[in-house]
Amino acid sequence: MMKAMELTADKGFFVIEVPKPVPTDTQILVRVKYSAIDTSLQNLLDRDMVASYIHDMKSKPLMAGNHFSGTIEAVGASVAAQKEFTVGDGVFGHLQYAPQTKQGAYSEYVTVEADACALKPSNVSWETAASSTTEAMTALQAMRDKAGLIKGKTVLILGSGGGVGSVAVGIAKSLGASRVTAVCSTRDVDRIQKLGADIVIDRKTQDNWETAAVGKFDVVFDAPTKYGLWQASKWLNPGGGFVNTIPTIFDILLIGWLWGWFTGKIFTTVACASKKADLDLVGEWLLKGSVAVEIDSTHDVSSLEAAMRRQNDPSKSGRVAIKVEGGW
Ligand SMILES: NC(=O)c1ccc[n+]([C@@H]2O[C@H](COP(=O)([O-])OP(=O)(O)OC[C@H]3O[C@@H](n4cnc5c(N)ncnc54)[C@H](OP(=O)(O)O)[C@@H]3O)[C@@H](O)[C@H]2O)c1
Known part of the structure; x- marks a missing residue:
């Protein structure tokens, strides 16, 4: 058996005991050290x-948490x-966002496919590694795979003060x-400059930045x-690509496809996929220091309610990490 955190219908969190998962041939069993909170919680x-x-x-009980870092306790036969x-x-990784996902990383153990996690760089802390999974892969896959960011291209990152947008700054530079x-709010300007942005736009004080950014x-x-597709289209150069993080059937899937067909631009959305190769890349960048992930605070897994309050606090600056091993 193992300890896990159950999310109850009245939005509470309770420690429960559930069977310890067993890895299949292609999976590994990870003893979780750290996790983090993301907007999906x-x-x-x-x-x-x-x-x-x-x-x-x-799934009953409902167990959440997607980011993890920890040590391998067992491996399946093909992995061995x-x-x-x-x-x-x-290792570190992200439990896939998917309707069939039943596990949660706010648990003592998780099982993951070997091609969906990566070795943790030795000089990156366990909490930084856990906090560098979901948002980093979302940003990487959005800009590189969906919108076509390659060397020499120019990029505009909106919402750069947030979890996804802030890590996107270093990733765009590394690509x-x-x-x-x-683009961020006043309180985040210094942080985002330090993360390596060439130009930071304070959307609260810089009037007309949306017009100045055209083309x-x-x-x-x-x-x-x-931001809507009409606005995005004006910001893009010919042949450019726009990507967001929440698919809307009307905007992206229908109009975006049609508009892209007429304009020769890309309008699309990203869904973060757990991939070893991408985690390896993020690990390399963390090691080199070209990508940085800031930790706002670390909370024991037994204090998830307090951690969630911090996650939703506008004064938060960086990621809210969760200590799982030793945090019960
Ligand atoms: N598709 C996927 O696989 C995937 C994966 C991870 C996350 N997501 C989604 O990605 C989104 C962002 O996640 P996150 O973790 O970065 O959230 P977050 O940490 O809450 O950050 C959101 C940022 O957006 C900024 N913002 C809010 N309104 C804005 C506006 N009108 N114009 C410009 N910026 C604005 C906020 O900053 P200010 O208001 O202070 O400027 C904040 O910094 C969420 O909706 C999440 O669900 C999707």
């Missing part, structure tokens, strides 16, 4: 429409044969963007999904 607590796209909401992961290695312009970008990443 509120969706799960609210049991809203988005929640059923990221978790099996019918490949010798890429061995018992005792430190070779020639100019990274980041200047090869890639526009709308991390909080706050």
Whole structure:
């Protein structure tokens, strides 16, 4: 048996005992050291429409948490044969957002496919590694795979003060963007400059920045999904790509496709996918220091309610990490 945190219908969290998972041939069993909070936890607590796209909401008990870092306790037969992961290695990753996901990383153990997690760089802390999974992969896959960010291109990152937008700044630079312009609120300007943005726009005080940005970008990443396609289209250079993080059937899937067909621009959305290769890349960048993930605070897993209050506190600056091992 193992300890896990159950999310109850009245939005409370309770420690429960559930069977310890057993890895299949292609999986590894991870003893979780740290996790983190992301915006989807509120969706799960609210049991809203988005929640059923990221978790099996019918699972009983409902166990949440997607980020993890920890040590390998066991590996399946095919994983053992490949010798890429061995018992005792430190790893980090993201439990896939999917309607069939039943596990949660706010648990003593999780099982993951070996191609969905990576070795943790030794000089990156366990809490930073855990906090560098979901948002980093979302930003990487959005800008590189969806919007076509390659070396020499210019990029506009909207919502750069947030979890996804802030890590996107270093990732865009690491992918070779020639100019990274980041939009945030006044209180985040210094932070985002330190993370490496070439130009920081304070959306609260800089009037007319939306007009000044017209026709200047090869890639526009709308991390909080706050801007429409018409506006995005004006910011893009010919052949450019716009990507957001929340798929809306009308905007992106229908109009975006049609508009893209007429304009030769890309209008699309991203869904974060757990991939070893991408985690390896994020690990390399963390090691080099070209990507930084800031930790706002760390909370014991037994204090998830307090951690959630911090997550929703506007004065938060960086990621809210969760100590799982030793945090019960
Ligand atoms: N598709 C996926 O796989 C995936 C994965 C992870 C996250 N997400 C989604 O990505 C979104 C962002 O996540 P997050 O973790 O970065 O959230 P977050 O930490 O709450 O950050 C959102 C940021 O957006 C900014 N913002 C709010 N309104 C804005 C506006 N009108 N214009 C510009 N910026 C605005 C906020 O800053 P200020 O208001 O202070 O400027 C804040 O910094 C969420 O909706 C989340 O559900 C999707």
